[in-house]
Amino acid sequence: MDIGPVRQPEYTGENRCLPCTVVNVAIALTLAGTLGIVTTVPVGATALGGFLAVIYLRGYLVPGTPELTERYLPASVLRLFGKEPIATRSLEGTAAEDPWDQLVAAEVVDRSSEGTLSLTDRFREEFRVEIDRRESAPGADDVEALAASEAVERGPRAYSIDGNRLLRWESDAALLADAAAASVLRATVEGWSDLERDARLALLERIRLLLERCPGCDGPVDRNDERVDPCCQPPHVAVWTVCRDCDAVIADVTAPESDVEVWAGLLGVDADGAARTDASEAVEGWSNS
Numbered sequence: 358m359d360i361g362p363v364r365q366p367e368y369t370g371e372n373r374c375l376p377c378t379v380v381n382v383a384i385a386l387t388l389a390g391t392l393g394i395v396t397t398v399p400v401g402a403t404a405l406g407g408f409l410a411v412i413y414l415r416g417y418l419v420p421g422t423p424e425l426t427e428r429y430l431p432a433s434v435l436r437l438f439g440k441e442p443i444a445t446r447s448l449e450g451t452a453a454e455d456p457w458d459q460l461v462a463a464e465v466v467d468r469s470s471e472g473t474l475s476l477t478d479r480f481r482e483e484f485r486v487e488i489d490r491r492e493s494a495p496g497a498d499d500v501e502a503l504a505a506s507e508a509v510e511r512g513p514r515a516y517s518i519d520g521n522r523l524l525r526w527e528s529d530a531a532l533l534a535d536a537a538a539a540s541v542l543r544a545t546v547e548g549w550s551d552l553e554r555d556a557r558l559a560l561l562e563r564i565r566l567l568l569e570r571c572p573g574c575d576g577p578v579d580r581n582d583e584r585v586d587p588c589c590q591p592p593h594v595a596v597w598t599v600c601r602d603c604d605a606v607i608a609d610v611t612a613p614e615s616d617v618e619v620w621a622g623l624l625g626v627d628a629d630g631a632a633r634t635d636a637s638e639a640v641e642g643w644s645n646s
């Protein structure tokens with residue numbers, strides 16, 4: 358039997374979605390059981406075999422299951438099935454103002470007429486001086502300074518704040534970047550110290566995404582972006598930067614695709630500000646879908 362057209366590779370094999378499969382097997386058992394009761398056991402058993410074959414080949418029995426689980430299964434249930442909800446590191450922020458606008462107003466970030474975002478020369482210079490000034494690796498003192506709370510080291514680059522919140526950095530270079538940027542902003546930007554902690558962290562994360570040189574080794578930084586569309590969860594866009602010399606992950610942000618216009622100034626643009634050839638296509642593709 359040729360089962361090619363029946364098989365749905367996007368929902369089977371390594372793409373098979375465990376929550377969808379469990380939900381559908383439960384439905385198949387209920388249907389077949391009911392059928393077995395109202396007719397005869399062999400009929401129910403045959404039906405069950407058929408239902409399971411459909412789930413095996415198509416990934417699910419009830420049409421639209423991936424959309425249903427995406428919408429209705431809470432993150433806690435998805436986690437039970439080993440599906441981690443995509444981490445979104447508080448991109449919305451708590452401030453009413455858009456963080457990018459705040460950074461532009463503070464003359465930390467420039468926005469070109471095409472909307473491309475980059476660090477201002479002034480901030481770049483101040484940041485470099487601050488990095489060079491530092492003699493020791495960043496530690497709890499730096500985290501306390503940038504979070505304005507007591508910080509306790511819980512692991513490599515992981516600190517608990519106020520005993521109830523864990524802050525974790527992707528690399529030593531990432532923590533160094535935030536510590537240095539926070540020092541510069543505290544000294545040069547009015548109102549920095551009045552911001553809520555989450556608003557400050559959101560601004561630091563954006564600055565990190567725009568760094569063109571690695572804070573750790575001064576190597577060039579590559580920026581990447583990718584659309585992530587896992588089963589059971591809404592599509593997201595990931596943007597991350599990596600040092601070409603020491604491989605340190607400098608920044609790594611994942612945002613719901615619905616917020617993609619907030620990040621459009623970064624997408625498809627290399628860290629040195631040069632637009633990649635596929636840039637406009639990529640952004641358009643996202644906003645159209």
Ligand SMILES: [Zn+2]
Pocket residue numbers: 530571572573574575576600601602603604605
């Ligand atoms: Zn590096």
